[in-house]
Amino acid sequence: MSGKFEIDKASNEQFIFRLKAGNGEIILASEQYTTKTACENGIDSVRKNSADDSNFER
Template structure:
């Protein structure tokens, strides 16, 4: 799930959480709530096709 938060310094950011509640990743701080939502939409759109590069 995605959660949107208001930053203490102003702006908005999001977390992506697993089903067990563990935070998987977080975003940068966006200037508007709509920009944060746009970031979520971009991740949803791109993630299914995102390649994995093993750099080990």
């Protein structure tokens, strides 16, 4: 089962996203975004950049 992105509103009305594993565990939490569109763009960036292993330091 693959991960799932969820968008939510923080207490200050800004948007955040979380990436949850198939078992429901949160494996990534975003910064806060002022608009839902900006939050969706953040998700798109994660999807695009996570495919390249050289973007990560282990």
